[in-house]
Amino acid sequence: xxxxxxxxFPLTDFTPVASFLGGALIGLSAVLLLLxxxxxxxxxxxxxxxxxxxxxxGFAGRLAFIAGLIAAPFVAGAVTGAPVVQxxxxxxxxxxxxxxxxxxxxxxxxxxxxGHGVCGMARLSPRSFVATGVFMTAGFLTxxxxxxxxxx
Amino acid sequence: xxxxxxxxxxxxxxLGLVLSGMSDPAKVLNFLDLAGSFDPSLAFVMxxxxxxxxxxxxxxxxxxxxxxxxxxxxxxxxxxxxxxILGPALFGIGWGLGGFCPGPAFTALGLGAxxxxxxxxxxxxxxxxxxxxxxxxx
Numbered sequence: 703x704x705x706x707x708x709x710x711f712p713l714t715d716f717t718p719v720a721s722f723l724g725g726a727l728i729g730l731s732a733v734l735l736l737l738x739x740x741x742x743x744x745x746x747x748x749x750x751x752x753x754x755x756x757x758x759x760g761f762a763g764r765l766a767f768i769a770g771l772i773a774a775p776f777v778a779g780a781v782t783g784a785p786v787v788q789x790x791x792x793x794x795x796x797x798x799x800x801x802x803x804x805x806x807x808x809x810x811x812x813x814x815x816x817g818h819g820v821c822g823m824a825r826l827s828p829r830s831f832v833a834t835g836v837f838m839t840a841g842f843l844t845x846x847x848x849x850x851x852x853x854x
Numbered sequence: 855x856x857x858x859x860x861x862x863x864x865x866x867x868x869l870g871l872v873l874s875g876m877s878d879p880a881k882v883l884n885f886l887d888l889a890g891s892f893d894p895s896l897a898f899v900m901x902x903x904x905x906x907x908x909x910x911x912x913x914x915x916x917x918x919x920x921x922x923x924x925x926x927x928x929x930x931x932x933x934x935x936x937x938x939i940l941g942p943a944l945f946g947i948g949w950g951l952g953g954f955c956p957g958p959a960f961t962a963l964g965l966g967a968x969x970x971x972x973x974x975x976x977x978x979x980x981x982x983x984x985x986x987x988x989x990x991x992x
Contacts, residue, residue, distance in 0.1 A: 811941020
């Protein structure tokens with residue numbers, strides 16, 4: 703996916719068709735989870751309930767869903783014959799802070815990009831519109847500060 | 855049966871993340887970089903996902919009950935409280951720092967980048983801390 707590298711940050715190609723189709727698969731997964739299991743596909747909800755305390759059943763199902771996510775790049779690589787490209791920061795302190803914030807914030811706010819951003823917006827939930835607006839704004843501001851104020 | 859369904863749907867979700875490019879933090883960070891190397895692709899991910907879910911949820915909820923469960927479990931809250939602002943604000947800062955939200959972080963796990971191997975345990979620790987804190991306040 704990454705075409706070439708800028709002096710500071712890798713540029714990425716604009717991929718409207720692949721991104722729309724990939725998004726449609728995400729939406730289809732969410733619809734089928736509701737149809738079959740009656741549950742909303744929120745990744746932070748699924749992942750956080752793999753941790754104690756355990757109050758409800760369904761542990762094996764949630765673990766299987768996460769296992770499917772982990773398997774996806776290998777299946778994609780096997781089907782297309784091309785390895786999946788991901789550019790992950792090697793600044794480990796930054797990634798530690800980012801992980802803590804994402805995990806805490808997702809559970810504290812009752813959802814993440816999938817639960818609020820996709821499923822909640824599709825259900826026209828006012829809470830999810832607020833949450834999505836807040837995390838998008840925080841993300842835009844953070845990248846602006848990191849790349850153009852601190853890093854610029 | 856339920857385990858196999860969940861495995862297949864996790865895989866489908868993950869393939870969507872990979873095909874859409876959302877599994878690549880560089881693409882996420884460029885989407886968030888309006889003033890720099892802006893890549894609008896992720897708006898199309900959101901558009902495709904919400905469109906399919908919007909239609910599919912409505913068709914699904916015409917049913918009496920799900921295929922393998924006794925009832926639908928849908929969030930019912932409609933109030934806007936402080937947690938709904940603070941949580942997503944912290945989440946968005948972390949998302950902008952690392953370029954990962956929870957789904958893409960799991961699809962990255964097996965590729966073994968050092969940043970991912972730090973991010974995922976930290977994310978799980980953050981999730982655990984938020985649940986523990988919520989329990990104590992309840």
